[in-house]
Amino acid sequence: MKQIWILILFILLTGCLEKDITKLDVEMVNEKGESVGKVTIQEVSSGVKMKFKLKGLPPGVHAVHIHDMGTCKAPNFKSAGKDLNPDKKKHGLLHPKGAHPGDLPNLIVEPDGSVKAELKAPQVTLKEGKASLLTKDGTSLIIHEGKDDGMSQPEGDVGKRIACGKISKDKAK
Numbered sequence: 001m002k003q004i005w006i007l008i009l010f011i012l013l014t015g016c017l018e019k020d021i022t023k024l025d026v027e028m029v030n031e032k033g034e035s036v037g038k039v040t041i042q043e044v045s046s047g048v049k050m051k052f053k054l055k056g057l058p059p060g061v062h063a064v065h066i067h068d069m070g071t072c073k074a075p076n077f078k079s080a081g082k083d084l085n086p087d088k089k090k091h092g093l094l095h096p097k098g099a100h101p102g103d104l105p106n107l108i109v110e111p112d113g114s115v116k117a118e119l120k121a122p123q124v125t126l127k128e129g130k131a132s133l134l135t136k137d138g139t140s141l142i143i144h145e146g147k148d149d150g151m152s153q154p155e156g157d158v159g160k161r162i163a164c165g166k167i168s169k170d171k172a173k
Helices: 002-016
Strands: 021-031 035-044 047-054 060-062 064-067 107-109 114-121 139-144 161-167
Touching: 021 139, 035 161, 107 114
Parallel strands: none
Antiparallel strands: 021 035, 021 161, 035 047, 047 114, 060 107, 064 139, 139 161
C-alpha cells in the first residue's frame, strides 16, 4: 500500500512541474505596433537558433540584438532596455575582447522588405541561469535601422530601433 501512495505522489509531483522550454515563437512588431512576422527560437546544443520570417522591413542590412528587458513599447522600443550583457563585456562580434550575449550577426532584408534567415546565438539559452533569455523581467529581440559595425560601443553604431519582439515563456511550443 505504501508503494502505491509513493507512486501516486510521484505522478502528482511530476505532473505539476514546469516542463523545460525548448522552442518558442516571438512576434515582431514595427514602430506602429503592426506585426512584421515572427522569429522561432529553439534551444540547440550550441546555444539557441533563431529562424526569422519577416516582411515589411526596410531593405538592406540591419543589426539584430537581444535586449535585457521583455517590453516592446512602440514607437522607439526604449522599453526593451540595453543589449543583454550580464558580464559587462564590450560590444561587437569583431571586438578583440569578445562579444557579449546580446550580439548577433546582421540581417539582410530583401528589396521587397522580406527576410528569411537563420542566426545562432551561442552565449544564450532557454534554460534557467545567467545566460537565459527567459528571465524574470524578460528579454526582447530588437532590429535596428542600420547595420552593426561589430566594434563601436555601446551598440555598433546601429541607429534607431525599428522592430521589437518580446521573448517570453507564454510563447512556448
